[in-house]
Amino acid sequence: MGLAAAAATLIFVAVFAFHVFGPLTLVTGIGEQRTCQLQDQSVVVLNTDTRVQVDYSEGVRNIRLLQGEALFIVEHDSNRPFIVTAGDAIVRAVGTEFNVRRRAQSTEVAVVEGVVQVAATQAAPTSEAALETATAPSAPPEKAGTALAPDSRRVHPKRTIPVKLAAGEEAQVAAGNVTKAENPAIADVLSWRQRRLVFRDAPLADVAAEFNRYNRIQIRVEGAAAREKQLTGIFDADRPQSIMLFASKDESLSVQTEGDSWVIRAR
Numbered sequence: 001m002g003l004a005a006a007a008a009t010l011i012f013v014a015v016f017a018f019h020v021f022g023p024l025t026l027v028t029g030i031g032e033q034r035t036c037q038l039q040d041q042s043v044v045v046l047n048t049d050t051r052v053q054v055d056y057s058e059g060v061r062n063i064r065l066l067q068g069e070a071l072f073i074v075e076h077d078s079n080r081p082f083i084v085t086a087g088d089a090i091v092r093a094v095g096t097e098f099n100v101r102r103r104a105q106s107t108e109v110a111v112v113e114g115v116v117q118v119a120a121t122q123a124a125p126t127s128e129a130a131l132e133t134a135t136a137p138s139a140p141p142e143k144a145g146t147a148l149a150p151d152s153r154r155v156h157p158k159r160t161i162p163v164k165l166a167a168g169e170e171a172q173v174a175a176g177n178v179t180k181a182e183n184p185a186i187a188d189v190l191s192w193r194q195r196r197l198v199f200r201d202a203p204l205a206d207v208a209a210e211f212n213r214y215n216r217i218q219i220r221v222e223g224a225a226a227r228e229k230q231l232t233g234i235f236d237a238d239r240p241q242s243i244m245l246f247a248s249k250d251e252s253l254s255v256q257t258e259g260d261s262w263v264i265r266a267r
Contacts, residue, residue: 023053023054023055023064024053024054024055025051025052025053025054026044026046026050026051026052026053026054027046027050027051027052028046028047028048028049028050028051028068029048029049030048030049030213030214030215030216031048031214031215031216031238032046032048032049033045033046033047033048033192033193033195034046038054038056038061039056040056040061040075040077040080041075042061042072042073042074042075042082043072043073044063044070044071044072044073045070045071045072045073045193046068046069046070047068047069047070047071047101047192048068048069048192048213048214048237049067049068049213050065050067050068050069050070051065051066051067051068052064052065052066052068052070053066056080058080059079059080060080060081060083061077061080061081061082061083062083062085063082063083063084063085064084064085064086065084065085065086065100065102065107066102067102068101068102069099069100069101069102069192070099070100071097071098071099071112071190071193072084072093072097072098072099072100073097074093074094074095074096074097074098074114075095076094076095077094077095078094081093081094082094082095084100086100086102086107086173087102087106087107087173088107088120088121088122088173088174088176089102089107089109089118089119089120089173089178090118090119090120090121090159091109091116091117091118092116092117092118092119092162093114093115093116093117094114095114096111096112096113096114096115096116097111097112097113097114098110098111098112098114098116098165099112099189099190101189105174105175106172106173106174107172107173107174108170108171108172108173108189109165109170109171109172109173110169110170110184110186110189110190111165111166111167111168111169111170111186112167112186112190113167114166114167115164115165115166115167116164116165117162117163117164117165118162118163118164118165118171118173118178119159119160119161119162119163119178120159120160120173120176120177120178121158121159121160121176122158122159122160122176160176160177160178163178163180165180168184168186169181169184170184170186170189185198185200188200191234192237195214195236195237195238196234196235196236196237197210197211197234197235197236197237198233198234199231199232199233199234199235200232201230201231201232202230202231202232203227203228203229203230203231204221204226204227204228204229204230204231204247204264205221205226205227205228207231207243208220208221208243208264211235211237211240211243214237214238214240215237215238215240216260217240217260217261217262218260218261218262219240219243219244219261219262219263219264220258220261220262220263220264221263221264221265222263222264222265223265223266225252225266226253226264226265226266229250229252229253231243231246233246240262244262244264247264251267252266252267253265253266253267254266254267
């Protein structure tokens with residue numbers, strides 16, 4: 001293993017106490033993974049290019065996955081639920097182990113042990129009254145005990161009915177809906193812990209995007225024919241050249257180097 005790969009596989013372990021001055025933010029860079037033990041002994045494992053905000057109080061343990069992917073190993077505490085929000089996904093647990101990945105348009109939740117509840121926030125109604133309320137100038141604060149007129153109340157996003165996920169189950173949250181996966185492969189989801197990438201009939205464009213999460217050298221796949229070409233296999237996340245080798249052996253594809261990027265195109 002080279003020095004770069006060795007550095008990339010280094011996992012940092014730290015114990016964080018409760019911060020009274022505001023939320024604690026945990027961050028990893030491209031290619032970095034990091035394990036953090038929180039004040040309640042819960043553990044958060046951050047994957048590459050991830051940002052997590054921790055905000056504990058006496059009654060609840062709030063976590064925000066701002067970007068990326070993380071595995072949560074939650075210490076049991078029935079008096080303080082452990083709640084992770086990521087995009088429009090809300091995951092509630094008491095003591096369990098689950099993985100959350102936030103994508104551009106969706107969030108994926110996979111349960112390793114225990115049970116979690118997954119809900120989605122839905123967009124607020126867009127009635128004329130709601131739009132007028134949202135865009136109206138701020139009014140002076142109301143006196144305590146004064147009732148608000150119906151059309152002046154704040155409009156809050158609604159939540160879907162929670163979906164229960166048990167160990168071995170996975171769900172996707174997108175567009176305000178929670179959808180359970182039909183044939184989840186939890187081991188594949190967690191392969192990033194060993195810095196492995198598992199693909200099953202995955203479009204080459206998705207494969208490149210996954211490698212790009214872990215590496216400074218970026219792969220571009222241009223053209224519909226090349227982007228839609230499917231690939232199955234297990235790869236080392238730190239060796240993007242393995243995908244280039246695969247592409248170079250395919251007579252229907254061409255591989256070129258352009259600056260700091262590798263480009264795959266259909267011939």
